[in-house]
Amino acid sequence: MSSFLSYFISGISLGMIYALIALGYTMVYGIAKMLNFAHGDIIMIGGFTVYTAMASGISPFFAVLLSIIVCTVLGVVIEKVAYKPLRGASSLAVLITAIGVSYLLENLALLMFGSDAKQFTSVVSMKPVTINENLVISGETIVTIIVTVIIMIALSFFVNRTKPGRAMQAVSEDKGAAQLMGINVNRTISMTFAIGSALAAVAAAFLCSAYPQISPYTGVMPGIKAFVAAVLGGIGSIPGAMIGGILLGVIEIFSKAYISTQLSDAIVFAVLIAILVIKPTGILGRKINEKV
Amino acid sequence: MKKLRTGSKAEAGLKNNLITLAIVVVFFAVAEILVSAGVLGSLFEGLLIPMCYYIIMAISLNLIVGILGELSLGHGGFMCVGAYVGAVFSVLMKSAIPNAGLRYALALILGGLAAGLIGVLIAIPILRLQGDYLAIVTLAFGEIIYKIIQNCYLVSDKNGLHFSFAKPIDASNLDLTSKKDILNGAMAMNGVPRSATVISSLILVVITLIVIFNVIDSRSGRAFKAIRDNRIAAESIGVHITKYKLTAFFISSFFAGIAGVIYAHSNALSANKFNYNMSILILVFVVLGGLGNIRGSIIATMILYALPEILRGFQAYRMLLYAIILIVMMILNNNEKCKAFFSGIWKKRSGKKKEDAR
Numbered sequence: 001m002s003s004f005l006s007y008f009i010s011g012i013s014l015g016m017i018y019a020l021i022a023l024g025y026t027m028v029y030g031i032a033k034m035l036n037f038a039h040g041d042i043i044m045i046g047g048f049t050v051y052t053a054m055a056s057g058i059s060p061f062f063a064v065l066l067s068i069i070v071c072t073v074l075g076v077v078i079e080k081v082a083y084k085p086l087r088g089a090s091s092l093a094v095l096i097t098a099i100g101v102s103y104l105l106e107n108l109a110l111l112m113f114g115s116d117a118k119q120f121t122s123v124v125s126m127k128p129v130t131i132n133e134n135l136v137i138s139g140e141t142i143v144t145i146i147v148t149v150i151i152m153i154a155l156s157f158f159v160n161r162t163k164p165g166r167a168m169q170a171v172s173e174d175k176g177a178a179q180l181m182g183i184n185v186n187r188t189i190s191m192t193f194a195i196g197s198a199l200a201a202v203a204a205a206f207l208c209s210a211y212p213q214i215s216p217y218t219g220v221m222p223g224i225k226a227f228v229a230a231v232l233g234g235i236g237s238i239p240g241a242m243i244g245g246i247l248l249g250v251i252e253i254f255s256k257a258y259i260s261t262q263l264s265d266a267i268v269f270a271v272l273i274a275i276l277v278i279k280p281t282g283i284l285g286r287k288i289n290e291k292v
Numbered sequence: 293m294k295k296l297r298t299g300s301k302a303e304a305g306l307k308n309n310l311i312t313l314a315i316v317v318v319f320f321a322v323a324e325i326l327v328s329a330g331v332l333g334s335l336f337e338g339l340l341i342p343m344c345y346y347i348i349m350a351i352s353l354n355l356i357v358g359i360l361g362e363l364s365l366g367h368g369g370f371m372c373v374g375a376y377v378g379a380v381f382s383v384l385m386k387s388a389i390p391n392a393g394l395r396y397a398l399a400l401i402l403g404g405l406a407a408g409l410i411g412v413l414i415a416i417p418i419l420r421l422q423g424d425y426l427a428i429v430t431l432a433f434g435e436i437i438y439k440i441i442q443n444c445y446l447v448s449d450k451n452g453l454h455f456s457f458a459k460p461i462d463a464s465n466l467d468l469t470s471k472k473d474i475l476n477g478a479m480a481m482n483g484v485p486r487s488a489t490v491i492s493s494l495i496l497v498v499i500t501l502i503v504i505f506n507v508i509d510s511r512s513g514r515a516f517k518a519i520r521d522n523r524i525a526a527e528s529i530g531v532h533i534t535k536y537k538l539t540a541f542f543i544s545s546f547f548a549g550i551a552g553v554i555y556a557h558s559n560a561l562s563a564n565k566f567n568y569n570m571s572i573l574i575l576v577f578v579v580l581g582g583l584g585n586i587r588g589s590i591i592a593t594m595i596l597y598a599l600p601e602i603l604r605g606f607q608a609y610r611m612l613l614y615a616i617i618l619i620v621m622m623i624l625n626n627n628e629k630c631k632a633f634f635s636g637i638w639k640k641r642s643g644k645k646k647e648d649a650r
Contacts, residue, residue, distance in 0.1 A: 035424060037572075082619055089626035092363065096579045097622040099572055103615035111608055224431070224568065231428045260458050262478070266439035269432035276429055277417045 002134040007257045008250065013141040013210070015249020016148035020203035021226030022233070022241035023155065024196030030172040030236035031192045034091060037098040038078060040223015041105035042197050046071045046204030047214045048109060051120055060123040068201040075197025076190050084186070109216035117218075122209040144206045151202065152242055155195075159238060168192055172236065221265075225252075228272050234285025243283060309505045312587040313498060316347070319594065320494050337490075339601060341558045344493035345371075345551040346597050348500045350577040350589040352547035357575065358584030359508060360540045361520025363427040366414070366434030367548055368570030370407040372563060374549025376441050376475075378403030379484040379556035383474055384448070386485070396487035400496070400553045407549020408542045410437070415541035419534055434571050441563040446475035480562040488558040496554065500547050504586060507543055516540055517584075580621060 021043060028036045046067045053063035082101050086094050126139030159165040170178040171188045179185050207222060208214050229248040233240025248268060255267040275283065320340065327337040353367045378399040389395040414433045418426055445456040449467040453474075460477065475481060507513050515536045518526035527533055555561070581592030599617070603610035624630045 029424075035427075082623070085623045085627040085630075088628065090583075092357075092579050092583065093622055093626040095363075096576055097619055099576060100615050100618035100622060103611065103618065107612040107615055111612065224435075228428065228432065231425060235424060260443075262443055263439060263458060266436045269436050269439075272432050273417065273429055273436075276421060276425055280420050280422075280425060282425070 002132055006135050006137070007253050009137055009145075010141055011250035011253035012246060013144045013249070014253060015229075015246035016144055017203050017207050017210070017245075018222065018226045018229045018249050019242045019245025020148060020151065020199045020206075021222060022229040022245045023238065024200050025227050025230040026233070026235055026238060026241040027168070027192050027196050029230070030238075031168060032083070032189055034083065034094045035098065035227070036196075037095065037223070038101035038105060039196065039200060040219035040221075040226070041102045041109075042071050042075060042200045042219070043204040043207065043222060044109060044214070044216060044219030045074060045105060046201035047120070047208040047218055048113060049201070050123060050205050050208065051118060051214055054121055054123070060125070064123055064202070064205045067205060068198050071197040071201035071204075072194045075193040075200075079190055079193040106216050106220075113216065115216060117213045117215040120208040120212040120214045122212060123205050124209055138210075140206065140209045144210070147202070147206075151199065155199075155238070164188070164191060225268065228268065232272055232275060232282055234282030237282070237284045237286075240282060240284035247283075305509060308587070309501075312505075312590065313501055315587065316497060316501065316590060317494070320490065324490065336601075339598060340490045341488055341493050341554065343594060343597055344490070344497050345554040345558075346574070346577065347497050347590050347593045348547050348551040348554070349574045350581065350593045351500060351504050351586050352544045352551070353574050354578045354581070354584065354586060354589045355504060355507070355516070355544045356540055357578055358582075358589075359513065359520065360516045360537065362537070363423070364430040364544075365427050365568065365571050365575065366430035366432070366437075367544075367574050368566040368568065369414075369430075369434030369437035370411055370545035370548035371552035371555065371570065372434075372438050372441060372566035373410045373545075374403035374407040374552030375556035375561060375566070376481075376552075376563070377406040377549070378553030379481055379561055380446065380474060382485055382487070382557065383483055384453075392485060392487050395485075396492070396557060399487075399557070400550055403553035403556075404546045404549040407552065408546035411541040411545025411548075412538050414545075415538050419537060431568055431571070434566070434568060438563045438566045441475075442478045444475045445477055446473075448472045448474055478563070480560050481556075482560070484556055484561060486558060488554045493554050493558075496550060500550070501586070503543075504547070508586070512536060512539055576618065580618075580625075 021039065024039050024042075025036060028034065028039070049067035049070045050060075050063045053066050054060060058066065078101055082097050083094060086097055122140060124140045124143045126143060128136050128138045129142065130136050157165075159168060167178070167183045167188050168191070170181065170183055171185055175185055178188075203222075204219075208218070225248060226245065229244035230241050231244070232248060233242070233244025248271075251271055252264055252268050256264040259267060279285075323336070323340060327340075349367060349371060353364065356362055356364045356367075381399045381402050382395055385395055385398070389398070414430070418429050421429055443458045445454075445459075445461050447454045447461050447466060448470075449472070450470040451467060454461050454466065463471075474483075508516075515526070515531045518529075518531050519533055519536060523533065552566075555565075559565075577593040577596055578589050580596065581588030581590070600610050600614050603613050606613060
C-alpha cells in the first residue's frame with residue numbers, strides 16, 4: 001500500500017511538471033492557434049541557465065529567478081522574430097517555423113554545452129520526509145507539488161479575475177472582436193508567450209532536479225508529453241492542461257512501476273489515443289460545431 | 293467548348309507529370325555520371341539512395357497532408373513497419389530464396405503491404421478526429437510503433453523461431469549452437485543484406501511517382517481534394533469520406549513502407565531512427581516543397597537533404613545554419629509583405645505555379 005502511495009505521489013509530482021509545460025502549450029494554442037513545437041526546447045534553455053548560474057556560484061533561488069527571466073525574454077523574442085511575421089499564414093507554415101526554432105535552440109545549446117549529458121545539482125535542498133520505510137517523499141517532490149499548486153492558483157486568478165487575463169481570454173475567443181474592444185492583440189500574444197515561457201523555466205528547474213541530468217535534448221520528450229497532456233485535457237483549456245498533465249504523470253509512473261519501463265511511453269500514448277477516440281476533443285475541450 | 297478545355301487541362305497535367313519524372317531521372321543520371329567521373333566525391337554517392345527513400349516518403353506524405361488535407365505526424369511509424377517487416381523477411385528467407393533480387397522485390401511488396409495495413413488500422417480510430425487532434429494521434433501512433441518494435445525479440449535456432457515481447461528470450465530453452473538473433477530489442481538489427489542500389493531505388497521512385505500521379509488524377513484523387521477543400525460539401529454530394537480517407541492512408545503508408553524497406557536494405561537498422569524526428573523531417577520537406585505539389589516535394593527533399601551535407605564544411609555550425617535557413621525560408625514564403633515584394637519579380641512564374649498546384 002505504501003509503495004502504491006509513493007508511486008502515486010511521485011506520479012502527481014511528475015504530472016505537475018508536465019502540467020506546467022502543458023499550460024504554456026495550451027495558452028499559446030488558445031491565443032495564437034499554433035502548436036509551439038519549440039516550447040520543449042525553452043525548457044532545455046531554462047535548465048541550462050540554472051545549471052550555468054549554479055555552477056558560477058549563484059544561489060539556487062536566484063538561479064531559478066534568472067532562468068525565468070532568460071526564458072521569458074527568449075519566448076517573447078522568438079514570438080516577435082519568428083512567429084509574428086507569420087500571423088495569418090497557414091498553421092502548417094507556423095508549425096514548420098516552430099520546428100525550425102526548435103532545431104535552432106537545440107543546436108545553439110549543442111554548440112555551447114556539447115552533446116554529453118551533464119550532472120544537474122538539485123535546486124531543492126530540503127531533506128526527504130520519511131513516513132515509514134516504504135514511503136519516503138523526496139524534498140523535490142514536496143517543493144514541486146507546493147510551488148505548482150501555488151502557480152496554478154495564481155494563474156487561474158490572473159486569467160479569470162484581472163484585466164490582462166480577461167484580455168487573453170477575449171483574444172483567444174475572437175481576435176477581431178477583441179481588437180474592436182480596444183485590446184492590444186499583439187501585446188496580449190506577447191504576454192501569453194512570456195507567461196508560457198516563464199512556466200517552462202519553473203518546470204525546467206523541477207524536472208532537472210528530479211531527474212538530475214541535462215543535455216541539449218532534455219526538452220524534447222517532456223515537450224512532446226506535455227503536448228500530449230495539453231491535448232488530453234482539451235487543447236486551449238487551462239484547467240484541461242492541469243488535469244491532463246497530472247493524469248499523464250500518474251499513468252506514466254504507474255506503468256513504469258507495474259508494467260514495463262521501456263513500454264511506459266507507448267502506454268502513455270495509447271491512453272491518449274483511447275481517450276481521444278472516446279472524446280475527440282479531449283477531457284475538457286469544447287466541441288466545435290461546424291457551420292455549413 | 294468546356295470539353296475541349298478539360299482536355300487541354302488534362303494534357304497540361306500529363307505534361308507536368310512527365311516533366312517531374314524527367315527532373316528526377318535526369319538528376320539521378322547526372323549525379324551518377326558525375327560521381328563515376330569523379331567530379332563529385334563518393335560522399336555524394338552515399339546520398340543518392342537516402343535521397344530516393346526520402347523522396348518516396350515526401351511524396352507519399354504529400355498525398356495525406358497536401359491532397360487529403362490531414363496533418364499526419366506519424367509517417368515515420370509506417371516507414372518503421374515496412375523496414376522491419378522487409379528486413380525480417382530478407383533475413384529469414386536468405387536461404388529459402390537464394391536470388392537476391394527476387395528476395396528484395398518480395399520484401400518490398402511485403403513491407404509495403406504491412407505498412408499499408410497498419411496505416412488503415414490506424415486510420416480507422418482517427419476518422420472521428422480532425423485537425424490538431426488527428427495530428428497528435430498520428431504522432432502518438434508513430435511513437436507507439438517504434439516503441440513496440442524496440443521491445444520485440446526474435447531468435448531463430450534449429451527448433452524454429454522464438455518470439456518474445458517486452459523481455460529477452462530465456463537462453464536456456466534455446467539451442468545455443470544454432471542460435472541466431474534476428475530482433476534483439478532496442479539493439480540495432482544486423483545481417484540484413486544490402487540489396488538496395490541506386491538504380492533499383494530510382495526505379496521505385498519512378499513507380500511511386502507514376503502511381504501517385506495517377507491516384508491524384510483519378511476519381512479518388514478528386515475525392516481527396518474535395519474532402520480537403522470542404523469536407524461537409526463533399527459529404528453532401530455523396531463523397532464517401534471514410535472510404536476515401538482509408539484509401540489515402542493505405543496508399544500513403546504503403547509507399548512509406550516501401551521507403552522503409554529500401555532504408556532497411558541500405559543502412560544499419562535500429563527502431564529509434566523512426567521516431568518523431570523522422571516524421572517531422574519528412575513533413576518539413578513536404579511543407580517547404582508546397583502542399584499538394586509533388587514536384588515541389590521532390591525538389592525540396594533533394595535540396596534539404598543535401599543541404600546539411602553541403603554545409604559539412606562548416607562542421608559544428610551546419611545544423612545551426614540549417615535551422616536558420618529553414619526559418620528564413622518559411623518567413624519569406626509566407627509573410628504577406630515578403631510575398632508582395634517577391635510577386636513583383638516572380639509575377640509570371642507565380643501565375644504558372646498556381647496552375648501546377650491544382
